[in-house]
Amino acid sequence: xxxxxxxxxxxxxxxxxxxxxxxxxxxxxxxxxxxxxxxxxxxxxxxxxxxxxxxxxxxxxxxxxxxxxxxxxxxxxxxxxxxxxxxxxxxxxxxxxxxxxxxxxxxxxxxxxxxxxxxxxxxxxxxxxxxxxxxxxxxxxxxxxxxxxxxxxxxxxxxxxxxxxxx
Amino acid sequence: xxxxxxxxxxxxxxxxxxxxxxxxxxxxxxxxxxxxxxxxxxxxxxxxxxxxxxxxxxxxxxxxxxxxxxxxxxxxxxxxxxxxxxxxxxxxxxxxxxxxxxxxxxxxxxxxxxxxxxxxxxxxxxxxxxxxxxxxxxxxxxxxxxxxxxxxxxxxxxxxxxxxxxxxxxxxxxxxxxxxxxxxxxxxxxxxxxxx
Amino acid sequence: xxxxxxxxxxxxxxxxxxxxxxxxxxxxxxxxxxxxxxxxxxxxxxxxxxxxxxxxxxxxxxxxxxxxxxxxxxxxxxxxxxxxxxxxxxxxxxxxxxxxxxxxxxxxxxxxxxxxxxxxxxxxxxxxxxxxxxxxxxxxxxxxxxxxxxxxxxxxxxxxxxxxxxxxxxxxxxxxxxxxxxxxxxxxxxxxxxxxxxxxxxxxxxxxxxxxxxxxxxxxxxxxxxxxxxxxxxxxxxxxxxxxxxxxxxxxxxxxxxxxxxxxxxxxxxxxxxxxxxxxxxxxxxxxxxxxxxxxxxxxxxxxxxxxxxxxxxxxxxxxx
Numbered sequence: 173x174x175x176x177x178x179x180x181x182x183x184x185x186x187x188x189x190x191x192x193x194x195x196x197x198x199x200x201x202x203x204x205x206x207x208x209x210x211x212x213x214x215x216x217x218x219x220x221x222x223x224x225x226x227x228x229x230x231x232x233x234x235x236x237x238x239x240x241x242x243x244x245x246x247x248x249x250x251x252x253x254x255x256x257x258x259x260x261x262x263x264x265x266x267x268x269x270x271x272x273x274x275x276x277x278x279x280x281x282x283x284x285x286x287x288x289x290x291x292x293x294x295x296x297x298x299x300x301x302x303x304x305x306x307x308x309x310x311x312x313x314x315x316x317x318x319x320x321x322x323x324x325x326x327x328x329x330x331x332x333x334x335x336x337x338x339x
Numbered sequence: 340x341x342x343x344x345x346x347x348x349x350x351x352x353x354x355x356x357x358x359x360x361x362x363x364x365x366x367x368x369x370x371x372x373x374x375x376x377x378x379x380x381x382x383x384x385x386x387x388x389x390x391x392x393x394x395x396x397x398x399x400x401x402x403x404x405x406x407x408x409x410x411x412x413x414x415x416x417x418x419x420x421x422x423x424x425x426x427x428x429x430x431x432x433x434x435x436x437x438x439x440x441x442x443x444x445x446x447x448x449x450x451x452x453x454x455x456x457x458x459x460x461x462x463x464x465x466x467x468x469x470x471x472x473x474x475x476x477x478x479x480x481x482x483x484x485x486x487x488x489x490x491x492x493x494x495x496x497x498x499x500x501x502x503x504x505x506x507x508x509x510x511x512x513x514x515x516x517x518x519x520x521x522x523x524x525x526x527x528x529x530x531x532x533x534x535x
Numbered sequence: 536x537x538x539x540x541x542x543x544x545x546x547x548x549x550x551x552x553x554x555x556x557x558x559x560x561x562x563x564x565x566x567x568x569x570x571x572x573x574x575x576x577x578x579x580x581x582x583x584x585x586x587x588x589x590x591x592x593x594x595x596x597x598x599x600x601x602x603x604x605x606x607x608x609x610x611x612x613x614x615x616x617x618x619x620x621x622x623x624x625x626x627x628x629x630x631x632x633x634x635x636x637x638x639x640x641x642x643x644x645x646x647x648x649x650x651x652x653x654x655x656x657x658x659x660x661x662x663x664x665x666x667x668x669x670x671x672x673x674x675x676x677x678x679x680x681x682x683x684x685x686x687x688x689x690x691x692x693x694x695x696x697x698x699x700x701x702x703x704x705x706x707x708x709x710x711x712x713x714x715x716x717x718x719x720x721x722x723x724x725x726x727x728x729x730x731x732x733x734x735x736x737x738x739x740x741x742x743x744x745x746x747x748x749x750x751x752x753x754x755x756x757x758x759x760x761x762x763x764x765x766x767x768x769x770x771x772x773x774x775x776x777x778x779x780x781x782x783x784x785x786x787x788x789x790x791x792x793x794x795x796x797x798x799x800x801x802x803x804x805x806x807x808x809x810x811x812x813x814x815x816x817x818x819x820x821x822x823x824x825x826x827x828x829x830x831x832x833x834x835x836x837x838x839x840x841x842x843x844x845x846x847x848x849x850x851x852x853x854x855x856x
Contacts, residue, residue: 178372178390181372181389181390181397183371184371184372184394185393185396185397186401187367187368187371188394188398188401189397189400189405191365194361194364195361196405196406196415197341197342197343197405197409198341198342198343198357199357200341200421201342202421203362203449205449206473209470209473210473213477216470217474217477228480228481229480230477230480231480240351242354242355242358245362246359246362246365247452249359249360249362250362250363250452251452252366253362253368254370254375254453254457255366257366257368258375258457261370263457266458266460267458267459268459269376269381269445269461276460283377283444283464284464284465284467284471285444286440286441286442286446287440287444287446287464287472288468288471288475289437289440289444289468290436290437290444290447290448290465291440291469291472291476292473292475292476293435293440293472294448294472294473295433295473296429296430296433296436296476296483296487297426297430297437299423299430300437300448301447301448301449302447302449303423304423304430306395306398307423308423309395310403310406311406311420311422311496312512313423313496314492314496314499314500315423315424315426318427318430318434319433319434322430322431322435323434323438323441324438325435326435326437326439327439328384328438328442329438330439330442330443331385333442334443337445338382338385339382339385
């Protein structure tokens with residue numbers, strides 16, 4: 173099945189915006205992602221070192237029952253929605269996103285490193301682009317806007333140094 | 340009156356089902372825009388593909404105007420909406436760090452989940468790294484606690500800081516968005532848009 | 536002073552205030568029973584329609600798994616017993632009015648039936664298989680002449696196996712959430728659906744996968760219909776039943792049931808399978824695994840929720856484990 177092209181960013185943006193708005197209208201809260209990942213991480217660490225998790229005030233907050241948490245169900249939904257969209261467009265394929273000048277394996281290493289940096293930063297900011305920039309941006313929260321500009325500034329600045337990976 | 344949950348239209352459990360449905364919408368639109376593909380996201384930072392900017396600002400504008408007008412019409416109680424608390428310096432520095440991670444990793448947490456379910460192998464590595472990074476943060480938390488809480492300003496909104504009504508701020512945001520879109524279009528033409 | 540000792544079944548922490556007797560063993564057994572029933576049903580059914588060459592996985596390969604699944608299920612059942620050494624007493628009597636007796640005897644019959652049925656096909660799947668003991672080889676060849684009779688027996692007993700698990704639960708009138716006659720057909724359809732999903736998983740033939748996708752889609756649709764009517768039945772019944780249904784309509788089981796069982800286990804795979812039948816390419820393993828997962832969660836949640844529902848003190852908080 174031939175891959176269909178991506179939809180226009182403005183159309184997708186409107187769709188995303190309406191979804192975000194519905195979250196506000198129904199629940200009085202916005203979206204998020206890093207919180208669910210944090211909960212998942214804590215759950216795994218909890219399996220191996222329960223006392224350690226409980227002793228650490230930061231981890232302990234995330235150790236409660238994952239099945240009563242809004243973000244966990246939301247992320248489950250993201251998986252379903254993303255999969256169905258990719259399926260309908262014929263875009264579900266095993267591959268690695270990378271530029272033409274880098275190998276698959278080097279890209280994987282950089283993805284891990286980038287992920288680690290981002291995970292750290294996301295927890296420091298108490299949110300990521302979905303939870304803080306999108307949600308905070310829409311509610312005009314100062315933190316959200318400051319965060320968003322910081323992210324873009326740093327990403328543009330770093331892009332030069334990793335250009336071999338993408339272009 | 341919205342937000343429905345805060346007015347007791349349904350229980351917390353039903354709210355979890357709604358979380359799934361809204362999440363499905365979230366994931367769907369992210370994938371439609373192409374955010375599952377790390378290269379497409381990264382090209383934003385080489386001025387070759389302004390999708391990230393366009394989608395983010397469009398969605399912010401739509402949701403922001405929605406909140407504004409619903410509140411204006413009396414359909415929504417804005418005081419019951421969750422405003423992200425501002426920790427100015429923590430979020431500034433965290434944002435800088437996250438930006439570095441974005442450029443290196445090519446994803447952000449939400450898009451990496453979408454990438455993972457559509458078969459992008461690098462998304463799995465990114466997610467693993469994200470979990471590791473979060474774990475490291477948790478481990479280092481006792482020493483980072485000061486930084487973590489630096490610059491707490493409460494639930495401030497832009498309208499409070501600039502002493503303008505939220506309508507004026509919203510207008511300014513819309514103007515900013517349009518400027519970004521036009522600027523982005525020009526940059527894309529200058530640097531060569533890549534069809535991914 | 537004379538002391539009077541009063542004992543009551545209610546002085547058992549596993550019974551009062553909420554029934555807490557069954558944990559994971561029973562739902563696991565119910566699930567495996569349904570799965571085996573589905574696999575054996577389809578195997579026997581399509582054999583009788585002479586489709587051996589068209590549906591090799593359904594008729595020949597899938598049944599090979601069933602004796603092992605039944606063994607695990609029976610082991611789980613055994614582990615659940617308090618007086619383990621007395622399990623054989625179930626087989627010293629046949630009580631027509633007891634679903635448990637029906638179940639014990641059906642299992643007693645289906646276990647050897649499934650082994651013999653699998654034995655018929657072993658040589659087709661593993662051409663170099665050698666029975667080693669000539670008596671075994673000869674008996675299998677002898678019995679193979681009556682394959683059709685075995686097939687008919689399998690159809691009957693697998694239908695009973697799939698259904699009786701639900702009827703067993705529905706016999707507990709003290710547990711309002713279980714006390715509904717829809718549970719029997721629901722578990723049967725769920726068992727058939729998981730059996731079809733399992734066959735989808737191991738099938739290598741395009742035609743077989745297509746056919747079982749269609750069958751599974753139809754079965755999932757039936758299951759959704761039955762679940763809706765399950766709740767409609769509760770809401771139209773006594774207030775205790777309404778209270779039981781409310782556990783799933785805003786109560787503690789709402790989220791897990793409607794997202795994991797109905798959403799992930801029924802609606803999403805049905806949508807994917809429908810899209811697949813219309814030409815969208817999806818690895819068939821995804822809807823199959825989702826259906827299998829959904830069936831397992833259905834059993835766990837039904838068993839857990841049933842134990843939370845009660846007639847007495849119906850306004851007490853329902854608990855989950």
